[in-house]
Amino acid sequence: SERHFLAPRTAATASDVLSAIDGWRHLPPHVTGVADEIERVAARVLGSAKRAHAGETEVRRALFEGYADRVAHRRAPGSPRVLLASGHGGVVASESGVTGGEWLVAIDVQAGWRGQGREARIRVASLVERDWLSPTGTDVEHRVDPASGRVTAVAIDRYDALSLVERSVAPDPGRAASLLAEAWLDRGPRDADLRLLRRLRFAGYVVELGDLVRRACEGATSLDQVHLARHLPREAARLAPDAIAIPSGRSVRLEYHDDGTVSASVKLQEVFGLAETPRIGPRREPVVLALLAPNGRPVQMTRDLRSFWEHTYPEVRRELRGRYPRHPWPDDPWTATPTARTRRRASR
Numbered sequence: 001s002e003r004h005f006l007a008p009r010t011a012a013t014a015s016d017v018l019s020a021i022d023g024w025r026h027l028p029p030h031v032t033g034v035a036d037e038i039e040r041v042a043a044r045v046l047g048s049a050k051r052a053h054a055g056e057t058e059v060r061r062a063l064f065e066g067y068a069d070r071v072a073h074r075r076a077p078g079s080p081r082v083l084l085a086s087g088h089g090g091v092v093a094s095e096s097g098v099t100g101g102e103w104l105v106a107i108d109v110q111a112g113w114r115g116q117g118r119e120a121r122i123r124v125a126s127l128v129e130r131d132w133l134s135p136t137g138t139d140v141e142h143r144v145d146p147a148s149g150r151v152t153a154v155a156i157d158r159y160d161a162l163s164l165v166e167r168s169v170a171p172d173p174g175r176a177a178s179l180l181a182e183a184w185l186d187r188g189p190r191d192a193d194l195r196l197l198r199r200l201r202f203a204g205y206v207v208e209l210g211d212l213v214r215r216a217c218e219g220a221t222s223l224d225q226v227h228l229a230r231h232l233p234r235e236a237a238r239l240a241p242d243a244i245a246i247p248s249g250r251s252v253r254l255e256y257h258d259d260g261t262v263s264a265s266v267k268l269q270e271v272f273g274l275a276e277t278p279r280i281g282p283r284r285e286p287v288v289l290a291l292l293a294p295n296g297r298p299v300q301m302t303r304d305l306r307s308f309w310e311h312t313y314p315e316v317r318r319e320l321r322g323r324y325p326r327h328p329w330p331d332d333p334w335t336a337t338p339t340a341r342t343r344r345r346a347s348r
Contacts (some may be wrong), residue, residue: 013097015060015126017107063126067105071128073162074102082106082122087161090120098125103133133159142175144183149223151176177217184213184226196228198256203239204282239281247274247338254280254287263288268299268316269328272336277305294324309333 013019064071072082072090078100080092090106098104108124135157142153153171157164189197189209200207215231229242240262243251248270255263262280268291277286286303293299299316302308313333321329330336 011097012099014056014101015063016096016098016124017063017126018056018059019097021059057129060126060128061132063107064105064128064132067107069160070106070109071133071159071162072104072106072122072125074104077102081119083162084109084120085160085162088120089118090122092125093121093123095123096125098127101127103128103130130164133164135164136160140169140172142171142179144179144223149183151179151221171221173219176221177214177219180217180220180223180226181210181214184217184223185210187223193228195256196232198258199240199242200232200236202256202260202262202281202285203236205233205236241280244278244280244287246270247272248340249338250340261285261288263290265290265292265298267292267294267340270338270340271305272328272330272333272338274338275306275309275334277303293320294327 011019069085071085075081075083080099082090082092082104084090084106090109092098092104104125104127106120106122106125108122110121110123137158139156139158140153141156142151144151151171153169153175154166155169156166197207197209212228212231213226216226216228220226240256241254243253244264245251246266248267250270252264252266255265257263262285264278264287266289271289271291277289279286288301288303289305290298291300291302291308299320300308300312302312317329317331321327326342328336328339
């Protein structure tokens with residue numbers, strides 16, 4: 001209780017109180033008088049023939065027990081800044097000789113005030129051993145790793161507001177799903193997700209993105225496992241398919257656009273014999289076909305194949321058959337065999 005009269009320490013110590021005891025006789029008379037009284041009371045209680053002796057560790061342990069609610073943890077090795085068990089910040093003041101150690105008790109604490117910083121000043125402290133601290137509670141924290149997008153969980157043994165030890169545990173599925181949905185929505189949709197949403201609009205479905213994402217996050221433990229496409233209504237997948245089959249036997253990917261149109265890129269020779277433009281969706285919209293030359297560049301954009309074969313193909317044939325002689329350019333595209341191969345490969 002006389003700690004306010006302790007002189008500032010000039011040397012490092014494990015306990016400011018122990019240092020003060022070493023220099024007790026140099027303190028003001030009214031303080032040393034208290035010490036004399038304590039000795040007299042101790043003698044009466046213990047008996048004149050008995051003397052109690054406590055070493056440094058025992059004194060520090062007793063101080064810890066007396067100020068168990070004032071345990072503090074250094075924010076970094078050797079730093080004067082600490083976090084108190086109450087959750088507030090503090091600074092070990094220059095008057096204290098407790099400059100080392102990871103754990104301590106703040107025996108004399110002065111609240112910070114304007115001009116002195118907001119953190120409390122600790123004038124008198126004493127070191128605490130880690131194994132003296134028993135957890136007062138355990139929390140489980142879930143986090144989304146920003147690099148991997150994976151949900152991790154740790155169980156944290158705490159001494160009030162201070163973390164004692166962390167250990168990895170299995171994430172709670174519900175909590176993992178909630179965190180992943182939040183992280184996904186904060187990140188925003190990627191290109192594949194935007195395409196999927198355009199497919200839904202094309203199919204005539206109004207979907208609340210948050211609900212769709214939360215459904216997709218169920219059972220997932222990382223953002224890589226969140227696939228919106230797996231949660232499409234079956235009817236939507238039928239009305240707005242991912243791809244369509246073409247006469248050559250292949251399937252080509254459909255592209256859905258913001259203006260509500262849908263298109264596909266296909267080599268001209270692969271749709272020989274196809275008279276009518278493919279149509280999809282609830283309104284049976286024609287697919288805009290980008291008919292490609294052998295070099296992969298479109299020679300015609302059309303949503304009316306019949307008109308292309310009748311009016312435009314003869315001109316395209318005259319222009320390209322000399323440049324690409326290994327590819328078939330039949331006079332009659334209506335009866336020609338659709339193919340993705342060149343003429344030479346087709347003859348083998």
